[in-house]
Amino acid sequence: MSSLTLRNLTKSFGKTDVIRGVSLDVEEGEFVVFVGPSGCGKSTLLRMIAGLEDVSGGDLMIGGQRMNDVQAARRGVAMVFQSYALYPHLTVRQNMGFGLKVRKVPAADIARQVGEAADVLKLGALLDRYPRELSGGQRQRVAIGRAIVASPQVFLFDEPLSNLDAELRVHMRAEIAALHRRLGNTMVYVTHDQIEAMTLADRIVVLRDGRIEQVGTPRELYERPANAFVAQFIGSPKMNLVAAEAVADRMAALGRPVPEGALIGLRPEHLQIVAPDQAILSGQLLTSEYTGADSLLHVELPGGDVLLLVHPGADTPEPGAQLSIGIDPALAHVLERPAA
Template sequence: MAVVELDNVVKDYGATRAVHGVSLTIENGEFCVFVGPSGCGKSTLLRMIAGLEEITDGEMRLDGQRVNEQRASERGLAMVFQTYALYPHMTVRQNLAFGLENIKTPKDEIVRRVDAAARMLQIETYLERRPKQLSGGQRQRVAIGRAVVREPRVFLFDEPLSNLDAELRVAMRGEISALHRRLGNTMIYVTHDQVEAMTMADKIVVLRAGRIEQVGAPLELYNRPVNQFVAGFIGSPRMNFVEGTVDSIDDEGVDLRDRTGTAYRAAVDGGGVERGDAVVLGIRPDHLDVGGSVGHEVTVNAIEQLGGDSYLYCERPDGTRLTAHIAGQTAIRRGDVARAVFRPEYSHLFVKDTGVALPRLTIGEAV
């Protein structure tokens, strides 16, 4: 049980700054996910929290207490590694017990905790096996078990599912969420997979180039991204972007035109822009209605029919590429010219130079 606070935390590697003054509070019992493209500093940040990397500047507090100078083992955290990092020469039981033996836990207590963790993670039958005799999913359970037996204040996960196949990843996602509900510990989870972030997190922290872009609940990030980067990063397939200039502004939204003179409208607060400003309109593939008799003309370059879902890869006459998602199947064929409707209440608008989002006035997807 713990509150993790980062106060203007900095990490330098020689002359290179990997993390630029990150401040963040992770509440007790929260499932917090750090997400971002590779090289964004999310793993570095986690390793600094773990105590595996020194904090160059700033302060880290656990339950209000400064822990910068504490060694990894003294912080009372447990980490699950991407590569599992199991001790290859030890049996599963020895792997689980090692951390407890290090702190001289009584033998019967070790047995009790190891058995309890093994039961919870359903690895009882492999306790006497070595890691190399286990499958990837089983190894990942053992790695989680090794964290569980130590009864840590905070669980840290460093891309724990990225070495698993797709099916197993979905299953383990559910198991880790269940583990969180059951134990109620604070958990910090690093991933580059925004689907993992969306499905597991109470709170998502989107990072880019060592800086926090946005912190919020999954749907908040989806519905109200603060900038074009977050808008593009959260949501799959990626949000569509159309460049244009502001045409007019009124109380209910902003009108804009793209290079070809085609008009669009977004239901956003236009207070931050003026007529003639360069802006970017954003709309998610889920909200682009293709196939009706009205709307903007697009050429369909490719179609992916998954049965339950269809994805259309289209192009506007000026070369702007658009992705559309259609629930169910579609009669549209490759090469067809179709019409796409951009609905203002589903549209986002960003200032082109800064990427900053204009606040949305009506949110189509809100329930």
């Protein structure tokens, strides 16, 4: 395994800047996840690390060695793609060992390495099957097995679970986390799903418009977001944002003065229905969404904005009810307004 270092990395397609001065240090054995909205540059950045996209500027180093102009096959990385990219006419065994065969590795060594990877991924009973005989989760494990067989310094994952159904994604998340604990390799993982990021990452890199907005552990990003963009991107349902002026008097009365002109972030899971004298906001319940253990309430504030509130249990007020909404002042986030 190796460290990964990006120094002021840039990527342009013609006059369009896609990656704009990204600097990042990934330690040996670390699991780092890139997240951000569509078009933020996360997959392009991963492909630059893999050697599938040229570097326009800056330095890209793996294990302390500059890799800007090194061919993809010589970088010591292995990539698992969104599509499984398995050869339909080859068995699982042949698919996993194909890269080694191309490199003219002796047959006995190929058999040993494929067998070891199959044991790690519990694919031993499937080695003689063809891709058409496998489920989606099994195909993805074969694709991961092909990467393991290559013995890379760094594993790269480009949205590997997006083609799976919800239940299988949960199962595969656990398998990838267990794989990292067992192998200990450096892993960089791209996803648009912030739940995947929160459950898998040692650290999360939040990207927007080709720049890093914040880097930190899942807990750091959830509890101490650097700005309003990160605050709303991390957490599900997303954080509510209200103007400080709307809650300043009530927050001050509860012992938490807020600066003028700021945004106040209120996570739906931290809000509660309270007595009027404990409220910071009030509004009319538009609708409630029952999700099992709790319900998601949509509350319209006097100015027309809609606040989301997670209400425990199955019993909820009727639509049209006037609700007083409170929060522990320590759980409110004071955030700067985004630049115009």
